[in-house]
Amino acid sequence: MLLGIAKHRAVSAIVSVNVSVSAMGNISFHVELNNRKKSDGTQSIQIRITHNRKLKRVSLGKSIPEEHWNPEKSEVRKSHAQYRQINTLIRAKILELERAYLEQSIMNRPTTAESLVMKLKREITGESFIDYAKARIEKMVSPWTRKSQASVIKKLEEYVGTKGLFFLEINYEFLVNYERHLKKQKNGVNTIHANMKTIKAIYNEAFNSGYFVPEKGSPWILYKPKKAKSSRAKLSETQIADIEKLELNPGTIEWHSKNIFLLSFYLQGMRTSDIMQLQWGQVKGDRVEYTAGKTDKFRSKKLINRAKEILHQYHYPGLRPTDYVFPFLRSSNKAKLTADEWIKVIGSKNALINGHLSTIAEKIGVKKISMHVARHSFADIANKKTGDVHKVSDALGHSSVSVTESYLKAATRSENDDLVDSVFS
Structure with missing residues (x-):
């Protein structure tokens, strides 16, 4: 031979x-x-x-x-x-x-x-796109970004299987076929758009850094994933009032879930992970001041009376500045966990809260309530009352108003306070 x-x-x-x-x-x-x-x-x-x-x-x-x-x-x-x-x-x-x-x-x-x-x-x-993507994700600072992008790549890896995926195999035909696959897997239009956006960002970073050179130009020139107008679950002011009026047993998980949902709404749609980790040292007089976990930006929120009433129910002598306002994370030691492990803890507690919010939804006669609905509800009510999209966007802490509607400018702290007064007057 x-x-x-x-x-x-x-x-x-x-x-x-x-x-x-x-x-x-x-x-x-x-x-x-x-x-x-x-x-x-x-x-x-x-x-x-x-x-x-x-x-x-x-x-x-x-x-x-x-x-x-x-x-x-x-x-x-x-x-x-x-x-x-x-x-x-x-x-x-x-x-x-x-x-x-x-x-x-x-x-x-x-x-x-x-x-x-x-x-x-x-x-x-060249090297595997999957391997490159995983290495890139590991280097990201934000554990939230790592989690969301790792989910996208895991889905892609399951699609290509053991044969792998190499950069030059990512062409127009591949992208169209993968989009069809995602549709068959019951992924929504906007979910597919978000997945493809992540894949495109990783691809372009490799290309721009000289990691590889496509044979016939970038496939993203021809391939344009569609995006649909979002239809997000939200509550009206009347439905928010119905939640406020609910009589629940103090100290139960359902009671805590109601309170954290309402406080998120009153604090201009404060993100779930931030409000779950809210500590007493961040409550300063008439304001809540903290650094948003997702954007790493300092936020200062005005406390209206209804928000203060909720906080008052959790305040007692001997509290330390590092104590959590809500009890959901008190049994977890953040110092002993990695950032990725801590996110999983927050995710599991969020699922617990959402389960009880579903029960509350049944009691007030609506289809669904989750912690994110508090954020959507504030955005919708604030926009209807003020008509000022860029103020609403800044209150929500979006990176740009395009997430809310179209970017104009960032609102000042006093403008945010004016927005709160307009919405909750």
Whole structure:
């Protein structure tokens, strides 16, 4: 077998026509054109690997019109401008596959067509997109961003399976097919848009840093994921009043859930993770001052009387500035957990609160209430009462008003206070 390999290599190095088939025991390699034409009329050159009667194909990252391909010699005709370069690439990759198979055979390691495909893909298309994405996510400072982006990449990884995903495989066709898959998995239009936005950001970062160069330009030029107008659950002022009037047993989880929901609403849609971690040292007279976990920005919120009444129910002598206002996290030691582990604790407590808010929703006759509904409700009521989108956006702590509607300017602290007075007067 070794003699046959050596003979083939000698011939391949001199005559390009003999790179089409290389038989080595129970494995063979054959260069061919993909039968499927691309949108530009070209067909990709691929290597077909046959091992124990199982076929695997891998693209060489080059595409040509069919008339420039010689199927008998399995090479590019001289009529193509880059025939020398492409034929050299073909020979090199065949030799690499033979060498890899031979090395594994000498060391008595099992070799499969799939493992050879993976090896060749890495050499042709660069490192795995999935691996690059995971490494990028690990470096992110915000645990909330790590969590959301890791979820997106996990979903993508499940789709591509064990064959992996390489940068040059991310083309227009791949993106369209993945979008169709997400739709079949019952993902909403905006969820798909958010997923694709994350994938695009990772792709563009790799491209801009010179990590790889796409063969035919960025696929994101052609692919534009759709975004639908959001229909978010929200409550009216009357429904908020119905929650206020509910008589619940003090000290129960349902009672605490009601109070944290209402305080989030009164504090201009304060995010769940922030209000759950609210400490007494952050309550300063008529204000709540804290650094938002998601944006890492300082926030100062005016306390209206109804918010003070809720806080009063939790205040007792001997409290320390580092004590939590609400009891949900009191049994958890943040200092002993990583940032990612702490997020999971907050997520589980949020799920607990939302479960009790669902019970409250039934009692006041609405479909659904969650902690995020407090945020949506404040935004909707404030916008209807004031008509000032940029003030509402700043009160919510959005990075831009485009999240709320369209960005104009950031509101000042006094403007935020005016907004609170307008909404809760």
